[in-house]
Amino acid sequence: MSSNHLVTQSIEKLKRAHIRITPQRHGILEYLIENHNHPTADEIYQALAEQFPSMSAATVYNNLRLFTKIGFVVEMNYGDASSRFDFTSTQHYHAICEVCGRIEDLYYPGLEDIGEVTTNLTGFKVKRHRLEIYGTCPECQLKQEQAAKN
Structure with missing residues (x-):
């Protein structure tokens, strides 16, 4: 399944759950789907900072918490200081x-x-x-x- 299809499918699922699709939310989701490097929240924030200059680190954390709650993302903690996040299709x-x-x-x-x-x-x-x-x-x-x- 292509990453574009996964993004579209995920956005549709968010809409069905009555979750507002903000540009930042879309950007974070797209980043997770397209990058298979299991990024930390800070890595996601750094990668998207130029695209969304007004976005805070808290926005990234809050969206990752939301995506984890609805089952899009798994938080992986392997004993180091930072959790990593994995899109799970x-x-x-x-x-x-x-x-x-x-x-x-x-x-x-x-x-x-x-x-x-x-x-x-x-x-x-x-x-x-x-x-x-x-x-x-x-x-x-x-x-x-x-x-x-x-």
Whole structure:
């Protein structure tokens, strides 16, 4: 699905929920959909500051809170100081570099029924789940190999 289609679809969902579509709200949503780098609120603010000079950091935070509440965005906190935000159109997981903090989306269809399996095995009523895989990204591996040679 194209990012333009996701933006249009998301805007329509906001309208159906009677949520006003401000230019800033549209800009934040579009940024999240088009950038798969799991930005922090501050990174979003910095990226959009030139386009929306009167927008405050609080506007970004408030809209991220709204998008999280209605299920457009997942707030990811991996123990560092800043939460990262991820637009969620499909269930996916994350591979996280323990050296540089890079986060890559991982789609693995074999885990689609994990909630049902968990319910069957434990009796839990599953609301949501997340999977995080920690390791070292290819760039950091290369840097480590080069440093070991020197």
